[in-house]
Amino acid sequence: MTIELPPEATGVIIVDLDALTANWRALADLVAPAECAAVVKADAYGLGATEVIPALARAGCRTFFVATPEEGRAARLLNPDARLFALDGLIPGAEELLIAADVAPVLSNLDEVAAWSEAAKRLGRRLPAALQIDSGLNRLGLSAADVKTLAARPALLSALELRLVMSHLACADDPAHPQNAKQRAAFNKRRALLPSAPASLAASDGLMLGATYHYDLVRPGYALYGGQAFQGGPTPVSPVVTVRARVLQVRTLKTGDSVGYSATWQAARPSRIAVVAAGYADGFARALSAASGKKGGAVLVGGARAPVVGRVSMDLITVDVTDIEGEVARGDLVTLVGPGLTIEAMGKSAGTIGYEVLTRLGPRFARRYLGGGA
Numbered sequence: 485m486t487i488e489l490p491p492e493a494t495g496v497i498i499v500d501l502d503a504l505t506a507n508w509r510a511l512a513d514l515v516a517p518a519e520c521a522a523v524v525k526a527d528a529y530g531l532g533a534t535e536v537i538p539a540l541a542r543a544g545c546r547t548f549f550v551a552t553p554e555e556g557r558a559a560r561l562l563n564p565d566a567r568l569f570a571l572d573g574l575i576p577g578a579e580e581l582l583i584a585a586d587v588a589p590v591l592s593n594l595d596e597v598a599a600w601s602e603a604a605k606r607l608g609r610r611l612p613a614a615l616q617i618d619s620g621l622n623r624l625g626l627s628a629a630d631v632k633t634l635a636a637r638p639a640l641l642s643a644l645e646l647r648l649v650m651s652h653l654a655c656a657d658d659p660a661h662p663q664n665a666k667q668r669a670a671f672n673k674r675r676a677l678l679p680s681a682p683a684s685l686a687a688s689d690g691l692m693l694g695a696t697y698h699y700d701l702v703r704p705g706y707a708l709y710g711g712q713a714f715q716g717g718p719t720p721v722s723p724v725v726t727v728r729a730r731v732l733q734v735r736t737l738k739t740g741d742s743v744g745y746s747a748t749w750q751a752a753r754p755s756r757i758a759v760v761a762a763g764y765a766d767g768f769a770r771a772l773s774a775a776s777g778k779k780g781g782a783v784l785v786g787g788a789r790a791p792v793v794g795r796v797s798m799d800l801i802t803v804d805v806t807d808i809e810g811e812v813a814r815g816d817l818v819t820l821v822g823p824g825l826t827i828e829a830m831g832k833s834a835g836t837i838g839y840e841v842l843t844r845l846g847p848r849f850a851r852r853y854l855g856g857g858a
C-alpha cells in the first residue's frame with residue numbers, strides 16, 4: 485500500500501473506508517433482523533464524519549447517532565435522507581437548530597420532554613424524538629419516577645413522534661457482569677410503561693451479549709472503527725486506522741547519555757535513537773513516556789517493535805532503534821497505530837482505552853481515505 489503524502493506532512497492517519505463498511509455489514513448480519521445504526525459522534529470517533537457518514541450510507545446504514553446538535557447539523561448536510569438522533573438530547577435553546585436539521589433529540593428527563601413538546605406545539609406538528617430510560621448507568625436517562633409520571637400522563641408525549649425508546653449499558657464489555665441482566669430487566673420493565681416504540685439497548689459490546697440484547701436497533705460506534713473492547717471474545721470487525729509519523733533525525737548516543745526532558749532515560753549501551761515527529765499534541769499520550777527502569781510505549785519500524793525512550797514531548801518522541809535491522813533514515817515513516825500495534829494496546833500502555841486513543845488522534849497529521857465507494 486503506497487500512500488502519496490505531501491512532503492511536508494509530519495504524519496498521516498489512514499482510514500480504510502472499505503474496512504469500515506465491511507465492519508458495519510458484519511455487525512448488521514450479526515444482529516439481523518434488528519437494524520444496525522452507526523454512532524458517529526465526536527467526528528466519527530476522530531476519523532472524519534465527512535467521509536465516514538457517506539461511506540456508511542452507501543453501505544446501507546440509515547440511522548446515525550451524533551452527540552451534539554452541531555454534529556447533527558453537520559451530519560444532515562452530509563446525508564439528507566438519514567434518520568439522525570442527538571444523544572446529548574435537548575440542550576436549552578437548541579430547538580431551532582434540531583428542527584431545521586431534522587435531528588431527533590434523545591430526551592432524557594421531563595424538562596426536555598416538556599420543552600420539545602412546547603416546540604412541537606409552536607410549530608403545529610409532531611416532532612420526532614427518542615426517549616432514553618436510565619436502567620442503572622445513572623448518566624443520562626429518565627428516572628424510574630419520570631417513567632411513572634409519563635405512564636400516568638400520556639398526554640405529555642402526545643406532541644411527539646416517538647421513534648425509539650433506548651437505554652445504555654454500563655458493563656457490556658464484561659459478559660459475566662451481573663449488571664447486564666439487571667439493566668435489561670429494568671429496561672424491559674420501564675419501557676413497558678411507555679407508549680410502544682422501537683427499542684434499543686446495545687452499543688458495540690452490548691450487541692455481543694446475544695440476541696436478547698439486540699431489540700429493534702443496535703447502536704455501535706467503536707466496533708465500526710475496528711475497536712475490540714468486548715472481553716468475551718473477538719468482535720467480528722477488522723482494524724480501520726493506521727497512523728504513521730516521520731523520522732526527523734537519527735542520532736547516535738554513547739553509554740550514559742540521556743534523552744529528552746528531565747533526562748529520565750539514560751543509554752545503557754551505545755544506542756541509535758530516532759526522533760519522530762509525533763507528540764502528545766498528535767495524540768501520542770505523554771503517559772507513554774519511558775524512563776530507565778520504566779517501560780513506555782512503542783512504535784513499529786518496518787514491522788519491528790521499537791520502544792519509546794525518554795519523555796514524550798508536545799511534537800516529538802524518541803525511539804530506540806538500536807536493535808532494528810537495516811537502516812532507519814530521516815524521512816522514513818514509522819507506525820504508531822496499525823497492524824501489530826492496535827489502538828487497544830496503545831491505550832493500555834497509556835493507562836487509557838482505545839476510544840480515547842482514537843478520538844485524540846493527530847489533528848495536524850494528513851488524512852488519507854481508502855475505498856468507500858460502495
Ligand SMILES: *Cc1c(COP(=O)(O)O)cnc(C)c1O
Nearest residue numbers: 523652687688703704705706707
Ligand atoms: C457512545 C454511545 C454509543 C456507542 O458506543 P460504542 O461503545 O462506541 O459502541 C451508543 N449509545 C450511547 C448512548 C453512547 O453514548
